[in-house]
Amino acid sequence: MDKLYIVVIAFFLNFSFADNNITFSSCKTLDSNETCKDDILPPDTNSSNFEEEFGDTNKSATFDPFEKYNRVMTSFNDKLYVNVLDPVARGYSNTVPEGGRVAVSNFIKNIYYPVRFSNNVLQFKFKNATKETGRFIVNSTFGILGFFDPAKTNLGWEESNEDFGQTLGFYGLPEGPHIVWPFIGPSNLRDTFGIVGDTYLNPLSNTKYHSINYKIPQNRLQEAGIYSYEKLNQTSLHLGEYESIKKDAIDLYPFLRDAYTQNRIEKIKE
Amino acid sequence: MKNIIKLAIMALLLSMPAFAFKQNDIESGMKSKIDKVLVVLKKKESNTQKGQQIISVMDPVFDYNLMSKLSLGSNTWSSLSPNQQKEFMKLFVAKLKQSYIDKLDLYHNQIVVYKGVKPYQNGRLQLQTELSGKGETYKINYNFYNNNGNWLIYDVVLDGVSIVQTYRQQFAGILKEKNFDQLLVQLKTKK
Numbered sequence: 001m002d003k004l005y006i007v008v009i010a011f012f013l014n015f016s017f018a019d020n021n022i023t024f025s026s027c028k029t030l031d032s033n034e035t036c037k038d039d040i041l042p043p044d045t046n047s048s049n050f051e052e053e054f055g056d057t058n059k060s061a062t063f064d065p066f067e068k069y070n071r072v073m074t075s076f077n078d079k080l081y082v083n084v085l086d087p088v089a090r091g092y093s094n095t096v097p098e099g100g101r102v103a104v105s106n107f108i109k110n111i112y113y114p115v116r117f118s119n120n121v122l123q124f125k126f127k128n129a130t131k132e133t134g135r136f137i138v139n140s141t142f143g144i145l146g147f148f149d150p151a152k153t154n155l156g157w158e159e160s161n162e163d164f165g166q167t168l169g170f171y172g173l174p175e176g177p178h179i180v181w182p183f184i185g186p187s188n189l190r191d192t193f194g195i196v197g198d199t200y201l202n203p204l205s206n207t208k209y210h211s212i213n214y215k216i217p218q219n220r221l222q223e224a225g226i227y228s229y230e231k232l233n234q235t236s237l238h239l240g241e242y243e244s245i246k247k248d249a250i251d252l253y254p255f256l257r258d259a260y261t262q263n264r265i266e267k268i269k270e
Numbered sequence: 271m272k273n274i275i276k277l278a279i280m281a282l283l284l285s286m287p288a289f290a291f292k293q294n295d296i297e298s299g300m301k302s303k304i305d306k307v308l309v310v311l312k313k314k315e316s317n318t319q320k321g322q323q324i325i326s327v328m329d330p331v332f333d334y335n336l337m338s339k340l341s342l343g344s345n346t347w348s349s350l351s352p353n354q355q356k357e358f359m360k361l362f363v364a365k366l367k368q369s370y371i372d373k374l375d376l377y378h379n380q381i382v383v384y385k386g387v388k389p390y391q392n393g394r395l396q397l398q399t400e401l402s403g404k405g406e407t408y409k410i411n412y413n414f415y416n417n418n419g420n421w422l423i424y425d426v427v428l429d430g431v432s433i434v435q436t437y438r439q440q441f442a443g444i445l446k447e448k449n450f451d452q453l454l455v456q457l458k459t460k461k
Contacts, residue, residue: 050336050340050344051344052392054340240376249440250456251444255439258431262430262436264430266431
């Protein structure tokens with residue numbers, strides 16, 4: 001009986017040693033793997049290292065000249081979402097099955113092809129631009145006018161979302177002050193120029209005399225109608241997300257502002 | 271005989287893997303934890319019940335202490351009394367957990383894709399994952415730091431948005447106009 005316990009102890013001790021061995025040997029064989037280079041990194045509990053990563057709390061929040069207006073507009077957009085967009089989108093999602101709404105979303109996305117293509121080219125992402133063209137051809141034909149996305153589901157060609165704001169950021173234009181637009185939501189000066197640029201390329205917008213021939217809406221009213229429907233359809237596919245995100249905020253405006261800013265930085269880096 | 275049993279139990283306890291991960295176990299360890307979370311998510315229970323189970327799976331790898339400190343900023347943190355620090359941590363961690371539980375509704379059978387552990391700032395590491403569903407793909411990255419050989423999470427980054435950073439900015443903004451006690455009140459009331 002005593003022997004058994006010794007065996008048990010030996011087993012566990014051995015187990016923990018063996019575990020260590022595996023750890024070390026697996027790392028040595030993976031020399032090229034960057035994460036393994038220095039197996040024993042010094043512990044960094046020193047918080048000053050971390051302060052560097054997150055930046056100075058005093059500096060970063062200061063440059064916001066439109067804060068007052070932005071706060072008002074944030075609460076306008078918030079009320080618009082909660083009282084109008086969300087209930088209408090819920091009603092719509094109860095009437096139209098999800099498959100149909102996804103198809104509409106695919107169809108609209110497919111029409112945005114010129115925007116994605118141009119911005120990929122402007123950022124020298126030729127491979128992605130080619131893939132976008134391939135996606136447009138496949139989805140417009142086999143995907144029945146873009147209602148389906150066989151390019152992604154069957155061929156694995158993911159879309160590469162690039163907009164003109166990201167292109168301007170790619171060329172080093174700073175973001176400028178944060179601006180919250182009615183209906184559109186958080187933006188900044190650079191991305192506002194971006195929206196203007198993309199509107200010119202977007203077949204679903206109406207730019208009057210300067211229009212490219214492929215424009216679908218013939219006047220502002222049609223344009224607004226299409227935009228509203230697009231927004232409604234999109235909301236119906238993301239019900240509850242905004243409310244859930246909103247709960248994380250202690251103060252809604254700076255929360256949305258910083259989330260937007262960080263997200264845009266990430267997208268420009270991609 | 272009794273002593274031997276005690277010894278055996280002690281050996282068992284000592285040889286148990288530490289709660290946090292060793293450097294090379296980050297991806298496999300997180301994978302097994304996330305797999306457990308996905309199993310819980312698919313259960314037909316209330317969100318609160320599921321949330322508690324998920325939190326008990328994930329708790330050991332999070333350094334809540336450091337997260338609280340970073341969210342407030344080291345300067346503010348060190349200006350507080352130990353009691354204030356404790357009080358803040360209690361409220362902040364409760365908020366983090368609650369916001370996580372609230373998000374469970376958003377899970378619709380997406381799959382988690384592991385993109386590997388990449389070097390991050392100052393020798394820290396980032397486990398990159400993607401949550402991929404019918405529509406969009408979300409990037410979820412877990413930032414780890416080395417705490418005496420045990421790697422712990424100090425931040426989670428969703429589509430480029432760092433949780434710690436957004437709280438940090440909010441707290442800094444609030445503290446410009448209000449004092450710390452008012453911040454605690456705001457943290458308490460905003461659910």
